[in-house]
Amino acid sequence: MNFLSVLISGLGAGATYAIIAIGYTMVYGIAKMLNFAHGDIIMVGGYAMFVTLALVGHPVAAVAAAILAAVLVCVLMGVSVERFAYKPLRGASPLAVLITAIGVSYLLQSLAQIIFGSASKMLSGLQIAGHVMLGTLRINYVTLVTLAVTVVLMVALTLFIKYSKTGRAMVAVSEDRDAALLMGINTNAIIAITFAIGSALAAIAAYLMLAKGASLANTLGAMPGIKAFTAAVIGGIGSLPGAVLGGILLGVVESLSYSIPALAPFTDAVEFGILIVILLVKPAGLLGKARREKV
Amino acid sequence: MAETLLKVEDLHVYYGIIQALKGISFEVGRGEIVSLIGANGAGKTTTLHTVTGLIHPKQGSVVYKGEEITRIPAHRIVSMGMAHVPEGRRIFQGLSVYDNLLLGAYSRSDKDGIKRDMETVFEQFPRLAERRSQLAGTLSGGEQQMLAMGRALLASPELIVMDEPSMGLSPLLVGEVFEIIRSFREAGKTVLLVEQNAKKALSVSDRAYVLENGAITMSGNAADLAADDRVRKAYLGA
Incomplete structure (x- = not known):
């Protein structure tokens, strides 16, 4: 197999991980919690698209409507989960919050199974088929779409955080929540906005996964969620560029490992092995800041 | 009194x-x-x-x-x-001096007033004006205290x-x-x-x-x- 095409498909997979990892890393940075239900928001987005596709007749309109519906439903779900499950635990021990997040994850998966059944579904209406040949190099259209969407989202998010008033407030809350309060920042609102952004990105990730041909089941977001969390930690949790770097790195490693027959069955082990190695060498992750001691 | x-x-x-x-x-x-x-x-x-x-x-x-x-x-x-200059200054180290000051004015929406107060603060603390685009974490302790006080002034407090x-x-x-x-x-x-x-x-x-x-x-x-x-x-x- 062509090394370059392996690399490019790895970039595509990595870009999707990066989009999910941003949700983990932003929530960690601003709300100081690990939202283990983040992956399941992807699954919620998947079913939102499934329902919309069934309702809208026109094929092109259906895809647009499905993406829009997924974003809306995911944002609503993410913000509700924060409001009703995590907000009451503000100031509680991190362990209580962590266990609650795992509970929310199972709750969402079980609800999806009760409502939609356990048989997995193919959403062929969302799939992007076809490829372009550059000489001998074959690039799938879905990879190009994924990379383009990721770049646009990253640029937009970076500009938003750097130049908008809300973005500045997000940085302030992530650095020092009490000091942010003293600036007049409604920290609870900023945390809710963070969940909204992360959930919208999860909806986009759901679309990209289904466009690539993933089948929809209540566990759609489970493994990608864990991989993206790994990516966020590799890059340095709390760091936005770190989440992107970690996601891309993980995607490329995954793709390379799949392409080597001897390694292919152990791809997951290779990916998590890399996490262990990186944490041994750089405990704060590749772009993570070593924790400042507070006096 | x-x-x-x-x-x-x-x-x-x-x-x-x-x-x-x-x-x-x-x-x-x-x-x-x-x-x-x-x-x-x-x-x-x-x-x-x-x-x-x-x-x-x-x-x-x-x-x-x-x-x-x-x-x-x-x-x-x-x-x-009411503005609070907290113990230990608590400035936002990863943001620029200018962004720190803007955060001081977070609760205000009067753009002209904010601009005027920003100029007043830069007049009173010329060091902050010189370092406005520098990361606040790179300031000396004294400069950080000036920044914390300037930031409070931007809330236009009584x-x-x-x-x-x-x-x-x-x-x-x-x-x-x-x-x-x-x-x-x-x-x-x-x-x-x-x-x-x-x-x-x-x-x-x-x-x-x-x-x-x-x-x-x-x-x-x-x-x-x-x-x-x-x-x-x-x-x-x-």
Whole structure:
């Protein structure tokens, strides 16, 4: 197999991980919690698209409507989960919050199974088929779409955080929540906005996964969620560029490992092995800041 | 005393089962500089946190400009015209000096007013103007204190609450900080000050309260307190 095409498909997979990892890393940075239900928001987005596709007749309109519906439903779900499950635990021990997040994850998966059944579904209406040949190099259209969407989202998010008033407030809350309060920042609102952004990105990730041909089941977001969390930690949790770097790195490693027959069955082990190695060498992750001691 | 700006009555504050404040009452008049002095752990910072809404008392009330603010969350008190310069400065290290100042004005929407106040702050603190695009974490301790004070000014407050502004600074800078506090009054602001450096605090203040173990034990004109034997012994090292 062509090394370059392996690399490019790895970039595509990595870009999707990066989009999910941003949700983990932003929530960690601003709300100081690990939202283990983040992956399941992807699954919620998947079913939102499934329902919309069934309702809208026109094929092109259906895809647009499905993406829009997924974003809306995911944002609503993410913000509700924060409001009703995590907000009451503000100031509680991190362990209580962590266990609650795992509970929310199972709750969402079980609800999806009760409502939609356990048989997995193919959403062929969302799939992007076809490829372009550059000489001998074959690039799938879905990879190009994924990379383009990721770049646009990253640029937009970076500009938003750097130049908008809300973005500045997000940085302030992530650095020092009490000091942010003293600036007049409604920290609870900023945390809710963070969940909204992360959930919208999860909806986009759901679309990209289904466009690539993933089948929809209540566990759609489970493994990608864990991989993206790994990516966020590799890059340095709390760091936005770190989440992107970690996601891309993980995607490329995954793709390379799949392409080597001897390694292919152990791809997951290779990916998590890399996490262990990186944490041994750089405990704060590749772009993570070593924790400042507070006096 | 001038018209009352802040009136604190019978504050009782607990951390778990430990009582930090045991019925504290005091007042700050418009245009005054009022100090709370006392040893470590006497409850000075707790008092300030209760005034600005970071913590809420079990009993008692905080009235600001005639309005009860005891249970109002901290972020809404800022827009009522109260700014808090916290202990240890607590500037946002990963943001530029300019962004830190903009965050000080977060609760305001009057663009022209913010611009004007920004210019005033840059005039008063030329060092901040020189370093406006530098990351705040790269400033020296003294510059960070200036930034914390400039940031508070951008909230356009009537009352500035300051917690240990001279802590960890060289004697030269300590003098400068107290000059700035005086300048706040000249600009028509009111200041509630907490300081370990009781001598300096009393020298700039109109009135002061002495806190011991969560209760006020003495109060009066700053000059009278500075001349009082008990205060001199306990806090002025005389």
